[in-house]
Amino acid sequence: MALNVLMFYLLSAVIVICSVLTITTTRILRAAFYLLCVLVATAGFYFMVDYQFMAGVQLVLYAGGIVVLIIFSILLTSHINHKFARPEATRLIMGVLVGVSGFALSTIAILKYAFTPTTNPAMKVDMQAIGLQLLGTGKNGYVLPFEVISILLLAAMIGAIIIAKKGK
Amino acid sequence: MLQGIPIASVLIVSSFMFFAGVCGFIIRRNMITILMSIELILNAVNINMVVFNKFLFPDQLQGHFFALFIVGIAAAEASVAIALVINIYRRLNSISVDKVNEMKY
Numbered sequence: 001m002a003l004n005v006l007m008f009y010l011l012s013a014v015i016v017i018c019s020v021l022t023i024t025t026t027r028i029l030r031a032a033f034y035l036l037c038v039l040v041a042t043a044g045f046y047f048m049v050d051y052q053f054m055a056g057v058q059l060v061l062y063a064g065g066i067v068v069l070i071i072f073s074i075l076l077t078s079h080i081n082h083k084f085a086r087p088e089a090t091r092l093i094m095g096v097l098v099g100v101s102g103f104a105l106s107t108i109a110i111l112k113y114a115f116t117p118t119t120n121p122a123m124k125v126d127m128q129a130i131g132l133q134l135l136g137t138g139k140n141g142y143v144l145p146f147e148v149i150s151i152l153l154l155a156a157m158i159g160a161i162i163i164a165k166k167g168k
Numbered sequence: 169m170l171q172g173i174p175i176a177s178v179l180i181v182s183s184f185m186f187f188a189g190v191c192g193f194i195i196r197r198n199m200i201t202i203l204m205s206i207e208l209i210l211n212a213v214n215i216n217m218v219v220f221n222k223f224l225f226p227d228q229l230q231g232h233f234f235a236l237f238i239v240g241i242a243a244a245e246a247s248v249a250i251a252l253v254i255n256i257y258r259r260l261n262s263i264s265v266d267k268v269n270e271m272k273y
Contacts, residue, residue, distance in 0.1 A: 002172055004171055004173070005171075008173050008177075008178075012181045016181065016184055019184070019188040019189070019208055020188055022188070022192065022205075023189070023192030023195060023196065023201075023205060023208075028200060028201060031201055031204055032204065035204050035207060035208070038185070038208065038211065039207075039211060045178075045215065046218060049218060049219070049222040051218060051222070051232060054218060054232060054235055057236060057239055058214075061239050061240075061242075061243050062211070062239065062242070065243055066242065066243060069246055069247065069250050070200060070204065070207075070246070070250070073200055073250045073254060074200055076257070077253065077257045078200075084197075084198065087196070091194065091195060092195055094194060095192075095194035095195040098187075098191060099187040099190055099191030099194075100187075102190060103187040106183040106186075106187075107180055110176050110180060110183065111176055115175050115223070115224060117224045117225075117226075118224060118225050118226070118227060120227035121227060122227060123226060123228065129229065130229065130232070133229055133233065134233065140228070140229070140230075142233050145237055149240045149241065152241065152244055153243070153244050156244035156247055159248055159251070160247045160248050160250070160251035161251075163252055163255050164251035164254050164255055
C-alpha cells in the first residue's frame with residue numbers, strides 16, 4: 001500500500017471517530033477537543049491534495065480561532081466537570097435515523113455517479129496564482145466576494161461586541 | 169484521481185462528517201455543542217469543495233476560493249453566535265435550548 005493511501009486512511013479514521021465522539025461525548029470540553037482533532041485532520045487532508053494555503057487557513061482560522069473561541073465560551077458558561085444527561089430516547093432515535101438514512105442515501109448516490117474529470121492540464125496552485133485570482137477583476141477574479149466578506153467580517157465584529165457587552 | 173485514492177472514498181468520509189453534524193444538531197440540547205455540530209457541517213462542505221476542485225477540475229481554482237470564503241463566513245458566524253450565547257447565559261443563567269423560551273408569549 002502506498003504511503004499516501006495509508007495516510008488517507010489514517011486521516012479518514014481520525015475524522016470519522018472524532019466526529020462521532022464530538023456529538024456523543026458527555027463532557028463539553030472533550031467535545032471541543034474532538035472537534036479540534038477533526039479540524040486538524042481536515043487540514044492534513046488539504047495538505048494531501050497539495051493546497052497548502054487552504055490548509056494554513058484551516059489551521060489558523062478553524063483550529064486556531066474558532067476552537068479557541070468555543071473553548072473560551074465553554075469556560076465562561078459551564079462548569080468544567082459538568083456532565084450532560086443522556087438525551088431522551090425519541091430524540092436520540094430520530095437523530096440517529098436522520099443521520100444514518102441521509103448517509104446511506106448520499107453514499108448510494110456517490111457510488112452510482114460516474115465522476116468525469118476534465119482533461120485540461122492541471123493548474124499550478126502557488127501563492128501567486130491564488131493572490132492574482134483573489135484580487136482579480138477579470139475572468140476568474142474574486143475581488144467582489146473578497147470585499148463583501150471584508151464588510152461582513154467588520155459587521156460581525158461590531159455586532160459581536162455590541163451583543164456581548166454588558167448592558168446598563 | 170490522486171495516486172490511488174478514488175474520489176468516492178473522500179466524498180463518503182465528508183458525507184459521514186456532514187451527517188454526524190446533522191445528527192448532533194438534533195440530539196444535542198446545549199447551544200455550544202449545537203454550534204460545534206454546525207462547524208462539523210461547514211467543514212464537511214469545505215472538504216467537498218476542495219475535493220471536487222482538485223479531482224475533477226484541476227485547471228481552475230473555484231472550489232478552493234469557495235472553501236476560503238466559507239471559512240471566513242464560518243468565523244463570522246461563530247463569533248456572533250458565541251456573543252449571543254454569552255448574552256443569553258448572562259440573562260437566563262442557562263444555555264440549554266429547552267430553557268431559552270423567554271420570547272415566546
